[in-house]
Amino acid sequence: xxxxxxxxxxxxxxxxxxxxxxxxxxxxxxxxxxxxxxxxxxxxxxxxxxxxxxxxxxxxxxxxxxxxxxxxxxxxxxxxxxxxxxxxxxxxxxxxxxxxxxxxxxxxxxxxxxxxxxxxxxxxxxxxxxxxxxxxxxxxxxxxxxxxxxxxxxxxxxxxxxxxxxxxxxxxxxxxxxxxxxxxxxxxxxxxxxxxxxxxxxxxxxxxxxx
Numbered sequence: 784x785x786x787x788x789x790x791x792x793x794x795x796x797x798x799x800x801x802x803x804x805x806x807x808x809x810x811x812x813x814x815x816x817x818x819x820x821x822x823x824x825x826x827x828x829x830x831x832x833x834x835x836x837x838x839x840x841x842x843x844x845x846x847x848x849x850x851x852x853x854x855x856x857x858x859x860x861x862x863x864x865x866x867x868x869x870x871x872x873x874x875x876x877x878x879x880x881x882x883x884x885x886x887x888x889x890x891x892x893x894x895x896x897x898x899x900x901x902x903x904x905x906x907x908x909x910x911x912x913x914x915x916x917x918x919x920x921x922x923x924x925x926x927x928x929x930x931x932x933x934x935x936x937x938x939x940x941x942x943x944x945x946x947x948x949x950x951x952x953x954x955x956x957x958x959x960x961x962x963x964x965x966x967x968x969x970x971x972x973x974x975x976x977x978x979x980x981x982x983x984x985x986x987x988x989x990x991x992x993x994x
Contacts, residue, residue, distance in 0.1 A: 816854050816864075818844045824865045828910045832862065832921045863924040869915075873908035875931055876900065878938035885942055891992060895984040897943035901936060901961040902980055912963055936961060947991050960987055 822843035826835040840861075841848045855861035876884065888896050905912065912932065919929040940957055949957075959965070960983050969979040 815844075815846060815850065819846065819851055819854055820861075820864050820868055823861060824868065824911070827865065827914050832914060832918045832925070858922060862922040866924045866928055869908060869911040870928060870931070873904060873911065875904065875935040876939065878934050881935075881938035881942040884939065889946070891984070891988045893943055893946070894988045894991060895980065897939055897957075898961065898984045898987070899980045900939050902966050902976065902983075904932070904935070905963055905966045906976055909963065909967065916963065944991075949991065953991065956990065957987060 819840060823835065823840045826839050826843055830839075837848050837851050841851045844851070855864065884900060885893055885896060915925055915928045915932065919926050936958065940954060940961070944954060944957065965983065966979060969982065970976075974982065
């Protein structure tokens with residue numbers, strides 16, 4: 784058999800109905816899995832993780848309860864799968880990369896950069912982070928998500944404040960001003976994202992730069 788004929792046979796085999804059908808089935812399985820995860824995440828936001836039943840998830844995803852169980856045998860599989868999608872979307876800054884965020888940035892601009900970085904996390908994932916904060920004890924993966932958020936914020940704060948030489952009390956004030964609750968209160972009052980950053984940066988700059 785010539786090399787040309789051999790390659791043609793391989794191509795035909797790759798395009799055979801069996802391989803095509805297997806590919807369609809694999810895609811359908813992934814689509815169903817994603818719909819289940821999306822449904823679970825939406826219900827977790829609306830009702831909480833602990834209050835969401837498998838029946839609720841199945842109904843929202845448009846599948847049977849048995850299908851949910853085939854994809855996720857327990858919360859130990861479902862909750863981390865939901866959490867992975869959430870954390871990928873939020874894209875927390877890596878603590879080790881925090882100092883680079885402030886390279887070449889000084890004074891008030893440094894404080895504004897800190898607030899912008901923190902508040903952008905909430906812009907990307909506030910609904911999910913509310914669940915993490917409210918139900919961090921429901922599952923170890925939720926606890927880890929809460930710890931990862933705190934680690935990212937702590938690293939950003941430490942890197943931003945390093946030139947100012949602030950003490951622990953001042954650092955706590957900064958952390959409070961960068962809290963999810965602070966961002967939520969400002970946004971609830973109709974303050975736009977850029978305005979929220981500007982307001983908090985002004986308050987912190989007045990406190991830190993006057994020292």
